[in-house]
Amino acid sequence: MSEEDLVNEFAVSLDQPATYWQIWEWIQVSLPNLIVILMLVLVFVLALVLPFPKGGDAS
Amino acid sequence: MSTDVESTTAAAVDDVVPTTWTGALRKRWVRSLPPEKLLPESQPAYVASWIYVFGMATIVALLIVIGSGVVLTLGGLQWWHTTPFGRFMNSLHFWSVQFFFFFMIVHLVGKYFMAAWRGKRFLTWATGVVAFIMGLATAFTGYTITTNFNSQWIAFEAKDVMNSVGLGGFMNTTNVGQMSLWHIVPLPLCVGVIVLMHVLLVRKHGVVPPIDAIDPALATAPATESVTTAVAS
DSSP states (O other): OOHHHHHHHHOOOOSSOOOEEEEETTEEEEHHHHHHHHHHHHHHHHHHHSOOOOOSOOO | OOHHHHHHHHHHHHHOOOOSHHHHHHHHHHHHSOHHHHSOSOEEGGGOSGGGSHHHHHHHHHHHHHHHHHHHHHTOTTGGGTSHHHHHHHHHHHHHHHHHHHHHHHHHHHHHHTTTTTTTOHHHHHHHHHHHHHHHHHHHHHHTTSOSHHHHHHHHHHHHHHHHTTOTTTOOTTOHHHHHHHHHTHHHHHHHHHHHHHHHHHHHHOOOOOTTSOOTTTOOOSOOGGGEEOTTO
16 A cells, blocks of 8 residues: 555545534534543543652752 | 752842842842742652643743744745645644643643642733733734635634724734734744743742642741752753
């Protein structure tokens, strides 16, 4: 499979409207925005729970 | 930095009687933000957490935004569509902006839940909010000058918004020249200055502690050795 075929295989066409979801009567979110929001929440939670590498000794 | 050095610096500044405005400015600066605070060698132990990383991550992303933006200006508008290097710099500029806002929002939410305006840090919080707003304005003008169909759509939609709020006479979003200059000079300058103020205020008042931790900036006990660690090293 050539590089161009590979790109075409997995490329997402942006030349069309995004998928929108009507979550509530007055809340509508697009799939790309929802993905970013979920990633923000995920990174925030990971930042709280993941252990931080230890620094130097107490100064 | 030892307490001895800090007290020596403070005492030396207090002893000086300035005779010029430059001396008075230096005295005020050093008393307000001594070198030990400006460039500390250690931070409180609670800073050793991933949630404290996102402020610096935002600044790193901003530096890449500025660096790639400077390169993009060299060839004028549209050159980034026609050469591989231009496309690379265009993408680098775009994605570093995405990461800039991503990191900034995580930073903002983290500081919100820490009530980061505590301990005389209201100005630190306020400059952060203003930096966010100015960043939005800068990113918006950037979207209008990418010289493609998407930017045309955004610019003409935004024109109606500007007209509806009475700003159409000052800001014509469909004018690529005007938007380019806004995007390259005044708005990034504002972001840079406000971010610099934000960082200096963080240095002056110290990093905000978690809700249940002791704030070294407000603690009356002289020794903070037990709660410090050399995370910067």
